[in-house]
Amino acid sequence: MKIAIFGSTGFVGTHLKQNLINKYEIISYSLRDDRDNLQYIKDCAIMINLVGKAHDHKGIATEADYHYANVDLAKTIFEKFVSSKANLLIHVSSLAALEELESSDFLTEADIPNPISSYGKSKRAAEEWLLAQKISPDKKIIIIRPPMIHGSGDKGNLSLLVKLISKGLPYPLASFDNKRSFICIDNFCFFIEKTIENYHNLNTGIYHISDDQALSTKSVISIIQKEYGKRTFSLSVPRFLMIGIARIGDFLPILINSTKLKKMTSDLLVSNLKIKKELDIHTLPYTAEDGLRKTIRSFIDKK
Template sequence: MFDRYVILGSSGFIGKNLLQKIPNSVGVSLRNKDWKNQIYNARVIINLIGKAHDHNGTAKEQEFRDANVDLAKKIFNEFLKSDAKLLIHISSIAAQEEFESSKPLKEENQCHPFSHYGKTKREAEEWLMQQKLPDNKKLIILRPPMVHGVGDQGNLGLLYNLISKGIPYPLSAFDNKRSFISIDNLAFFIRQIIEKHENLQSGIYHIADDEAVSTKEIIAVIRKVENKNTISLSLPKFLVKGLARVGDFVPIPLNSKRLKKMTSDLTVSNQKIKTALKIENLPLSAEEGLIKTVKSFKSKRD
């Protein structure tokens, strides 16, 4: 029983994939009244529980605090009581920055969370880092950027639906680079942490694919998989920004916040954790991961 790796929050996209990719892992739901006993004799606890982005803007701040802060505190306290030697807490790069950064983000950079999501993720990090750990336990906080893979239902799927239907992409005037991480590379990082956590100090680590990609490059991957040559529209930036401002007040697909996320640079350095774990190469390049994800979209549609 002590060889079990317990995943909290295993019913979501990331959790379902990790259950398949991490041997001896089991999912435990906090809705189960006996969850504390189920994690007591685990070897490793992986906490995926949290409330993600609220694209509709209807969720209250307290809802984010309940899921992202209060539950993180509860899980940490049970980790201290358990036999587990390692707690891997999944935070988000949004705890540090949500919109743009001219240079790859490093762990020591200042944090500027903006949304309830980002702020509560950062609040949980700060609380966790203030807690005293026994000498035989470690806490690893991971900050991934957007995660994609089989079963992903996020923004990448929305872009795929647009391009696969032959609808022209209207934002070609914007050239940007953003970091992502494929679910395969995320699972690889976690497996490496489990195997080599003696080489890691407790603390915050960024994980991401080695290469950042632009929206144009993602579209090129979609076109390649779909074997379609849809056109791109290079609408004037001032016109697009004007439409986005309209979307701030009228329920249309584009608003200023979404436009900034789609067109700004936000890259992440994974060098700290790769150096600590002596990782040279990740299983998949950014392009290979995207191709795998897009093929999963195509397979589901077909």
């Protein structure tokens, strides 16, 4: 069976292609190089869309940049899907399309979306557009919402935290106690593989994926310290003081602001029960802690 992966050269795409290549014929399709030629993928049974623009930590991306990468290109891929013989389009969205800052309850697919950033809003706009399209009865669109994905080659927020701890620098937010859902790249690939194998059990719609366990920031730091053999200390800066500093950052260009502080210190929990039930998944390949340890070890091995 042929599977076309759009965005196969990125962090997630590289891992997914490697995971699937022993079972399927993988076609890496580039919209940049070949926008109009459908012949290359016309016989694919499944299409997977990993194309998109994630968070911009440098602060230079515009709303138009996000809309183009996350909405316009999703429309282009959908057009190729409906014009092909493929029966399934897996569109990888983001939890940011639903919630970005805080949820002490486990988020489900039935919750009302509340994206706040240009990234989250563009991801939600693509979801809404895709679900509004009419498709033939033999085709399905499965929209996957993962939380933060980590793994070998990851250059996101986790790698930044690892750099901080590995250098022996103190973590200043120990006064905050929070838990967040993540997904390691191996569990992500596992969910995609199971979706490919059993998509007939799914209806067109949105599905959350995540590790089975949420992790507290304190436990993440502890795991990083153990893997690096570092005995750094944490600073319990009073909450009111950190909140005050963050409010200053809302107006002045310092390292922290209210939004960043909330993302680093609030609960953000995801329920993966819907897709596990419909795909008859009982356990994932990695626990949250084991997946995190594997990611951290990959950072150490690349030193």
